[in-house]
Amino acid sequence: MSHVDDGALHAYLDGELPSAERAALEAHVAGCPDCRARLTEERALVERASLLLGLAQPVERPAPPLHQLRQPRLLWRLRVPLAWAASVVLALGLGYSLRGPSSAAIPEAASPVVAIDASPLLATEEDRAAAPAPKATASAPRQELSRTNQPTDGLGAGLETKTGPDSFARTPPPVSGVVAIRPRAELRNAAPAPVAAAPAPIIVTESPPGAAADLAVLRGRLVATEWPIIRREPARRMLGSEPVGVPGLAVRVIRRSPTGDGTVLVEQQLDSSTVIQLFQRPASAEVAGYVTPAPMRFDRRAAGVQERASADRLARFVGPLRVEIAGPLSQDSLNRLLEQVQPLP
Amino acid sequence: MPEDIADVYRSTYRALVRFLYRKVWDAERAEDLAQEAFARALVHKPENARGWLFVVAANMARDEARRAARERRHLTLLKSEPETVGSSPEDEIDADTKRTQVRAALDQLTPRDREALLLWDAGMSYDEIAAQTGLARGAIGTTLARARRRLVEAYDAGIEGGQHVARG
Numbered sequence: 165m166s167h168v169d170d171g172a173l174h175a176y177l178d179g180e181l182p183s184a185e186r187a188a189l190e191a192h193v194a195g196c197p198d199c200r201a202r203l204t205e206e207r208a209l210v211e212r213a214s215l216l217l218g219l220a221q222p223v224e225r226p227a228p229p230l231h232q233l234r235q236p237r238l239l240w241r242l243r244v245p246l247a248w249a250a251s252v253v254l255a256l257g258l259g260y261s262l263r264g265p266s267s268a269a270i271p272e273a274a275s276p277v278v279a280i281d282a283s284p285l286l287a288t289e290e291d292r293a294a295a296p297a298p299k300a301t302a303s304a305p306r307q308e309l310s311r312t313n314q315p316t317d318g319l320g321a322g323l324e325t326k327t328g329p330d331s332f333a334r335t336p337p338p339v340s341g342v343v344a345i346r347p348r349a350e351l352r353n354a355a356p357a358p359v360a361a362a363p364a365p366i367i368v369t370e371s372p373p374g375a376a377a378d379l380a381v382l383r384g385r386l387v388a389t390e391w392p393i394i395r396r397e398p399a400r401r402m403l404g405s406e407p408v409g410v411p412g413l414a415v416r417v418i419r420r421s422p423t424g425d426g427t428v429l430v431e432q433q434l435d436s437s438t439v440i441q442l443f444q445r446p447a448s449a450e451v452a453g454y455v456t457p458a459p460m461r462f463d464r465r466a467a468g469v470q471e472r473a474s475a476d477r478l479a480r481f482v483g484p485l486r487v488e489i490a491g492p493l494s495q496d497s498l499n500r501l502l503e504q505v506q507p508l509p
Numbered sequence: 510m511p512e513d514i515a516d517v518y519r520s521t522y523r524a525l526v527r528f529l530y531r532k533v534w535d536a537e538r539a540e541d542l543a544q545e546a547f548a549r550a551l552v553h554k555p556e557n558a559r560g561w562l563f564v565v566a567a568n569m570a571r572d573e574a575r576r577a578a579r580e581r582r583h584l585t586l587l588k589s590e591p592e593t594v595g596s597s598p599e600d601e602i603d604a605d606t607k608r609t610q611v612r613a614a615l616d617q618l619t620p621r622d623r624e625a626l627l628l629w630d631a632g633m634s635y636d637e638i639a640a641q642t643g644l645a646r647g648a649i650g651t652t653l654a655r656a657r658r659r660l661v662e663a664y665d666a667g668i669e670g671g672q673h674v675a676r677g
Contacts, residue, residue, distance in 0.1 A: 171651030180635040180650065206654070213657035216664050217630050219604070220611040222536035227522045230515055233548040 168192055168199050173206045391419035391429055399428045404446055406507035408482045413440075415508065430508070440491035440501060447486045478502050514550055517558045522547070524631040525566055531627055532570035533577070534612060542569045560637055563628060567641075614663035622656035629653055
């Protein structure tokens with residue numbers, strides 16, 4: 165037998181050489197010092213390669229029970245289309261929101277809201293089949309949303325009918341960008357409404373996991389807060405003290421929580437494109453029912469940016485107030501800004 | 510035959526996650542994809558569940574890589590923030606470096622060599638690797654020999670290169 169080739173040596177070492185060839189190889193190696201040496205070398209190579217691959221191991225975590233996988237989770241297939249859809253919708257929303265200060269003139273009344281759910285437009289039948297098994301954390305905030313959004317005008321009601329209120333409430337699709345946009349016409353025509361009107365719905369912007377870092381999404385989330393705008397004096401009354409902010413930064417707008425929980429939101433302009441939000445309320449205020457416009461976090465796959473922006477908002481007590489900060493900045497930067505917070509001059 | 514899939518799940522889930530991890534280089538993503546593959550297996554009930562799972566997983570990883578490439582292009586448009594790097598213990602940094610080196614070394618293999626090596630490491634037999642890659646069974650040993658050699662050489666070259674840079 166001629167010398168053994170590498171392939172046969174590796175197959176032999178892997179225990180994959182058919183028995184006849186194995187016997188021949190062993191016989192040859194026994195009488196051939198060269199091949200014996202090569203066998204030793206190749207064994208070392210096999211071990212080394214295996215060792216190297218072992219360095220590239222994921223952290224082991226227990227497998228979820230098989231029965232939990234019954235529904236194929238096709239979310240990930242939808243992520244990108246949804247990311248784009250949501251980005252487009254958010255960009256539109258951003259456009260409206262950037263009309264910004266003009267919205268100060270808009271009465272803080274119940275603004276009709278169009279709830280656009282991207283999923284039904286994109287979901288295939290297969291995906292709908294998967295829909296009844298949303299992640300548990302997704303359903304709760306979603307129900308919250310469907311309760312909060314109460315379209316009152318023709319346009320809102322029309323769309324609501326189209327997507328189907330039932331399907332909206334009962335079978336939340338696995339991933340969706342949900343955005344409420346105030347229609348342009350309504351902006352123009354909105355008649356001043358009584359102050360006692362129903363609170364404006366909160367816009368919940370939810371960045372699609374796949375493109376969580378999308379700047380438009382980040383900005384959209386920040387400026388899309390549809391909390392009613394209030395002036396300084398009512399804010400002071402609600403808080404029982406001066407609202408707080410980062411010294412030296414222009415106050416863009418002050419808002420109040422529509423749920424009547426006494427939370428005041430001060431938005432400050434960090435630079436032309438960056439807004440930070442300071443949620444504040446008396447430290448003694450009831451915590452239950454405290455609603456923030458933080459994006460729902462229902463997918464652990466969300467990118468780091470989103471997690472930083474939403475997961476655990478930094479908080480601190482400033483005088484009698486509990487203050488939380490949010491913005492498209494690193495936790496570090498937010499923390500530094502939060503440390504500077506003091507009553508507005 | 511759900512019982513069979515339950516067995517396969519127990520015996521193969523880890524290997525499938527590992528296999529996927531070395532393609533997508535994200536542990537959670539790898540788990541997601543592995544679970545997705547098993548969920549599909551429950552629906553499709555393939556004859557040879559193990560082989561089927563690896564084929565499906567490989568396809569999903571390929572789609573994933575394309576998607577990731579698209580998203581990377583998209584994300585480069587964004588102003589990136591400096592990552593806040595926590596104070597990791599020395600060995601963690603070291604493990605990270607090694608993992609990066611292994612990844613870089615694997616990238617230098619031809620797709621077919623890499624596939625064969627990863628499948629072997631995931632516990633597939635030569636027969637299974639042949640079925641999956643389309644290689645002749647007799648060629649698997651040679652393919653693995655080449656893949657292993659290149660992996661080790663590329664890794665060592667990467668480490669040396671890194672030290673070179675560090676020194677220089």
